[in-house]
Amino acid sequence: MHKPVLLEEAVDLLLGGGGKIFVDCTVGLGGHARKILEKNPEAFLIGIDRDPYALEIAKENLKEFDGRFSLYKANYSDFDLVLKEEGIALVDGFLFDLGVSMYQLKSPRGFSFQRDDPLDMRMDPEDRITAYDVVNRYSEKELERIIREYGEEKKARAIAKAIVLQRSKKPIETTKELVDVILSVLKRRGKIHPATKVFQAIRIEVNRELEHLKIALEKVPTYLRSGGRLVVISFHSLEDRIVKKFFKEHSYQFKILTKKPITPKKEEVMQNPASRSAKLRAGVKI
Secondary structure: OOOOOOHHHHHHHHHOOOOOEEEEOOOOOOHHHHHHHHHOOOOEEEEEEOOHHHHHHHHHHOHHHOOOEEEEEOOHHHHHHHHHHHOOOOEEEEEEEOOOOHHHHOOOOOOOOOOOOEOOOOOOOOOOOOHHHHHHHOOHHHHHHHHHHOOOOOOHHHHHHHHHHHHHHOOOOEHHHHHHHHHOOOOOOOOOOOOHHHHHHHHHHHHOHHHHHHHHHHHHHHHEEEEEEEEEEEOOHHHHHHHHHHHHHOOOOEEEOOOOOEOOOHHHHHHOHHHOOOEEEEEEEO
16 A cells, blocks of 8 residues: 555645545545545545556545545646536546656556666656657657656766667667666666666656646646645655745745655655655645
């Protein structure tokens, strides 16, 4: 079971403005959704996720709240279409929990550098571009750009060059093959595996994560009632920067509830090391 990060903090902030209709834009396996429905017995929750396999598990995990939630397979940047289908004009809160779940990391879909799986990395298996396409078909210049920009990897040029050299011999088909190429360039040791940043960059490119986040955030003010809450948990400095910039540019519409981002307590990081990079920002619609 995936452990929801900053569970109490996120749900308390989301429900703090009152109301009954909440949208969990990244419902995953239903961890945050379950807590929302437990804490507010009058709440109705709309859960959205790109991953159909996660939605099946969420449906099972939320079955005791039957009649109080709706689940949709969609990209969260299309939440307005979901609300239209539900016949809802305004909601009382939006929650975004960004990043990849432990469920996805442990699936054979190429998200993890600790497994040997086909290069896929699609959160939505119906999406067209896979990690295989990025690794084997992008130009050296394009690879360097996404590894530097999305992975914030200093040796992006050398890694891109090594990938292109290796694929000229034979296509890079699995996560292990890609890891081997990365390790041929990065010899460093430390807490973070040398492949972490490259895998992150490719995953962001495959799923167009930053682009969809910007689109979704720009839509939020139109569908959030006055006094409603927006809560975003990010795991990447680029995501956090986008959220911070959104609140700054929309200061005429939002009052910030988190002057500094909320981060997991030491106890949570010890229990769930994957939470260590999480940052929570929240605002209330004026």
